[in-house]
Amino acid sequence: MAVETLPPPQALLDQKENRQQRLTQLYEEIRQLKQQRNAVILSHLYERIEVQNLADHVGDSLGLSRQAASTDAEMIVFCGVHFMAETAKLLSPQKRVFLGNANAGCPMADMITREDLIQFKAQYPGVPVVAYVNTTAEVKAESDVCCTSANAVNVVRAVNTDKILCVPDQHLAKYIQSQVPEVEVIWWNGFCPTHLRMLPEDVISLKHQYPEAMVLAHPECDDPIKELADFIGSTTKIRSTAIQSDKRVFIVCTEDGVRERLSQDCPDKLFLTPTRACAVCPNMKLTRLENIRNTLRDLTDEILIPDEVAVKARKAIDFMMAIDG
Ligand code: CIZ
Numbered sequence: 001m002a003v004e005t006l007p008p009p010q011a012l013l014d015q016k017e018n019r020q021q022r023l024t025q026l027y028e029e030i031r032q033l034k035q036q037r038n039a040v041i042l043s044h045l046y047e048r049i050e051v052q053n054l055a056d057h058v059g060d061s062l063g064l065s066r067q068a069a070s071t072d073a074e075m076i077v078f079c080g081v082h083f084m085a086e087t088a089k090l091l092s093p094q095k096r097v098f099l100g101n102a103n104a105g106c107p108m109a110d111m112i113t114r115e116d117l118i119q120f121k122a123q124y125p126g127v128p129v130v131a132y133v134n135t136t137a138e139v140k141a142e143s144d145v146c147c148t149s150a151n152a153v154n155v156v157r158a159v160n161t162d163k164i165l166c167v168p169d170q171h172l173a174k175y176i177q178s179q180v181p182e183v184e185v186i187w188w189n190g191f192c193p194t195h196l197r198m199l200p201e202d203v204i205s206l207k208h209q210y211p212e213a214m215v216l217a218h219p220e221c222d223d224p225i226k227e228l229a230d231f232i233g234s235t236t237k238i239r240s241t242a243i244q245s246d247k248r249v250f251i252v253c254t255e256d257g258v259r260e261r262l263s264q265d266c267p268d269k270l271f272l273t274p275t276r277a278c279a280v281c282p283n284m285k286l287t288r289l290e291n292i293r294n295t296l297r298d299l300t301d302e303i304l305i306p307d308e309v310a311v312k313a314r315k316a317i318d319f320m321m322a323i324d325g
């Protein structure tokens with residue numbers, strides 16, 4: 001078998017040094033453009049670590065959208081996927097909103113269209129719809145209330161109903177069902193391909209090697225992973241739980257950006273992933289510093305939502321905020 005020849009150590013060290021210089025130069029270009037544009041940069045916890053480190057705020061989609069609404073900046077560059085930038089635009093209609101990379105979409109959000117939802121609702125007349133924030137503005141506009149992974153259970157409890165349609169994530173829906181048994185949750189069959197890559201046998205094997213480890217899981221994971229978890233919650237809650245915990249070892253069952261973030265937040269703790277480097281959302285990694293620089297410079301692909309859609313979608317978000325402000 002042919003053995004691949006690797007570059008000598010000095011060549012690899014030179015590459016590392018060049019990359020560091022390039023990053024420093026890009027950081028400076030972005031800093032200047034940001035000032036000129038009066039812009040704020042927001043990064044989801046799933047983004048590349050250099051993007052998270054550059055951002056003014058890091059968090060989950062709703063937390064960041066709230067930041068967007070409260071800032072004095074005239075322009076927002078959202079480093080995340082399309083539905084997140086749309087949510088920021090819905091909450092900040094007077095600001096200009098751009099995605100860090102306009103090609104970054106969410107396969108789960110694309111698993112249900114407005115037309116699909118209209119047909120789904122027609123099968124269950126009068127049953128309210130809760131839409132996960134991972135949906136397009138058009139789908140939110142056809143829904144009664146929005147939710148995030150952080151507040152989904154509280155939102156469903158607060159809607160006065162004995163049945164609810166939950167779109168698009170079947171795994172979040174099953175989690176809600178387990179927590180709110182008094183309401184019948186009828187779900188759409190969407191899923192997150194990244195979260196489904198994590199395997200229970202990998203969690204079990206890590207747990208075997210590190211029995212003291214705390215297992216942290218996102219509700220988008222499949223049931224067998226959630227059954228192994230010591231804590232289930234949103235990215236922000238996973239982060240705060242790990243930061244506040246006395247434990248030293250964690251098995252992080254969500255997109256790898258959270259593990260990277262936590263490794264930086266808590267250098268004295270160990271964060272492990274239950275897949276061999278596969279829990280990476282390719283869309284979340286599309287945004288590079290070059291894309292952010294180009295977005296600030298060229299102002300292309302602005303997020304625009306037609307008024308008739310925005311007014312209805314905002315109602316679903318406002319309803320969620322009234323329950324879980
Ligand atoms: O709402 C978000 O940001 C998502 C998609 C995940 C999470 O749990 O934070």
Ligand code: SF4
Binds near residue numbers: 081109193194283
């Ligand atoms: Fe969508 Fe999953 Fe990627 Fe989140 S991690 S953006 S839900 S595909």
